[in-house]
Amino acid sequence: MEPKQQITLRKPDDWHIHLRDGTALPRTVGDAADQFQRAIVMPNLVPPVVNAADALAYKSRIQAAIPEGNAFTPLMVIYLTDNTTAEVVQQAHAAGVVAAKLYPAGATTNSDSGVTDVANIYPALEAMQSCGMKLLLHGEVTTSDIDIFDRERVFIENILGPVVDDFPNLKIVLEHITTAHAAEFVAQARAGVAATITAHHLLYNRNHMLVGGIRPHYYCLPILKRGYHQNALIEAATSGNPKFFLGTDSAPHTQGKKETSCGCAGCYTAFSAIELYAEAFERAGKLDKLEGFASDFGPDFYGLPRNTDTITLVREPWTLPAGLQMGDDALIPLAAGETLNWRRV
Numbered sequence: 001m002e003p004k005q006q007i008t009l010r011k012p013d014d015w016h017i018h019l020r021d022g023t024a025l026p027r028t029v030g031d032a033a034d035q036f037q038r039a040i041v042m043p044n045l046v047p048p049v050v051n052a053a054d055a056l057a058y059k060s061r062i063q064a065a066i067p068e069g070n071a072f073t074p075l076m077v078i079y080l081t082d083n084t085t086a087e088v089v090q091q092a093h094a095a096g097v098v099a100a101k102l103y104p105a106g107a108t109t110n111s112d113s114g115v116t117d118v119a120n121i122y123p124a125l126e127a128m129q130s131c132g133m134k135l136l137l138h139g140e141v142t143t144s145d146i147d148i149f150d151r152e153r154v155f156i157e158n159i160l161g162p163v164v165d166d167f168p169n170l171k172i173v174l175e176h177i178t179t180a181h182a183a184e185f186v187a188q189a190r191a192g193v194a195a196t197i198t199a200h201h202l203l204y205n206r207n208h209m210l211v212g213g214i215r216p217h218y219y220c221l222p223i224l225k226r227g228y229h230q231n232a233l234i235e236a237a238t239s240g241n242p243k244f245f246l247g248t249d250s251a252p253h254t255q256g257k258k259e260t261s262c263g264c265a266g267c268y269t270a271f272s273a274i275e276l277y278a279e280a281f282e283r284a285g286k287l288d289k290l291e292g293f294a295s296d297f298g299p300d301f302y303g304l305p306r307n308t309d310t311i312t313l314v315r316e317p318w319t320l321p322a323g324l325q326m327g328d329d330a331l332i333p334l335a336a337g338e339t340l341n342w343r344r345v
C-alpha cells in the first residue's frame with residue numbers, strides 16, 4: 001500500500017507544557033498557540049504559581065503574548081507545596097484553575113518548593129477530590145539512594161499507588177511517563193488515572209543521548225530510559241487506550257544552560273510538536289491512532305469539549321532550524337537541524 005501523503009486531524013491540545021515567563025513568553029506562547037488550541041500550563045516558575053491570584057496573574061501575562069487573532073486558551077495549574085490548604089484549592093478551583101501539580105521536592109527543574117511528604121497535602125487532595133480538580137504528578141522519588149533510572153518505578157510503588165487508593169474519586173495524571181512500569185500501572189489502574197507521553201520519549205531512548213558523545217539537548221527528566229521502555233511507551237501511545245494522551249513537556253532552557261558542565265533538564269519541542277509525534281506514530285505504523293491520542297482523549301479526560309477546528313499534515317520532508325531565539329537568548333529545539341517527514345500546512 002502507498003504510504004499516506006496527507007492527514008487531517010482534529011486540532012490537538014497539549015496537556016503538559018512549560019511556557020516560562022517574561023521575555024520567554026513571545027517564543028513559548030507563540031509556538032504553543034501555533035500548534036495547539038489549549039494547553040495545560042505548568043506552574044514551576046520561580047517563585048511558583050501557588051494560588052488563585054498567582055494563576056490569574058500568570059494567565060493574563062500569557063494571554064498578552066498570544067498572537068493577534070489566535071484563539072489559544074491556557075489552562076492554569078497551581079503548584080502544591082507543604083502549605084497548600086483545602087481553602088487554597090477551593091479558591092483556585094473557583095478561579096478556573098483546572099489542576100494542581102505535585103512536584104516531589106528536588107525532583108526536577110524549579111521543584112525546590114515542592115512537597116516533602118505527600119502526607120502534608122492530604123487535606124488539599126481531599127478538597128481536590130471534592131471539587132473535581134485534577135492531580136498532576138511529576139512521578140519520581142528524590143532520595144539519593146534510588147538510582148535515577150529507577151525513580152519513576154519507586155514513585156509509583158511508594159507514593160502513587162497509595163494516593164490512587166486513598167482518593168478513589170480523584171482524577172490523576174501521571175505526567176511524562178518514561179517506563180514500561182508506568183504504562184502498565186496506568187493501563188491497569190482504576191478509571192480516572194491517566195498518563196501523558198512526550199514526543200521525545202517516543203522517539204528516543206538513552207542510547208540517543210549517550211552513545212557517541214553526550215547530547216545535552218536530549219537530557220530531560222524523567223531521563224530517557226532503555227529501548228525496552230521506549231517500545232512500551234510507543235505501544236501505549238498508539239494503542240487507542242484513552243488513558244494515554246499528548247503532553248509535550250516542552251521545556252525551554254537557553255543554549256547556554258543546556259551546553260555547559262551542569263546542564264538543565266528539559267527539551268524544547270513546542271516548535272514542531274505534532275510533527276514529531278506524527279513521526280513516532282508513523283514509525284509504529286499507527287498514524288491512524290494519532291488523532292485520538294493528540295486531540296480526543298485529553299479533553300475527554302478533563303471533561304472539556306473536543307476542538308472543532310482541524311489541522312493538516314502533509315508528507316513533505318523539511319529541516320528544523322539549527323536554533324531559535326527566546327528573548328535575547330539562543331534556544332536549541334529538540335531535533336535541531338534534523339529532517340522530519342511531516343509538515344503542517
Ligand SMILES: NC(=O)N[C@@H](CC(=O)O)C(=O)O
Pocket residue numbers: 018044108109110138219220221222249251252265266267
Ligand atoms: N522535564 C524536564 O526535564 N524539565 C521541566 C520540568 C519537568 O517537567 O519535570 C522544566 O521545567 O524544565
Ligand SMILES: [Zn+2]
Pocket residue numbers: 108138139175176221222
Ligand atoms: Zn516533570
Ligand SMILES: [Zn+2]
Pocket residue numbers: 016017018042176249250251
Ligand atoms: Zn514538565
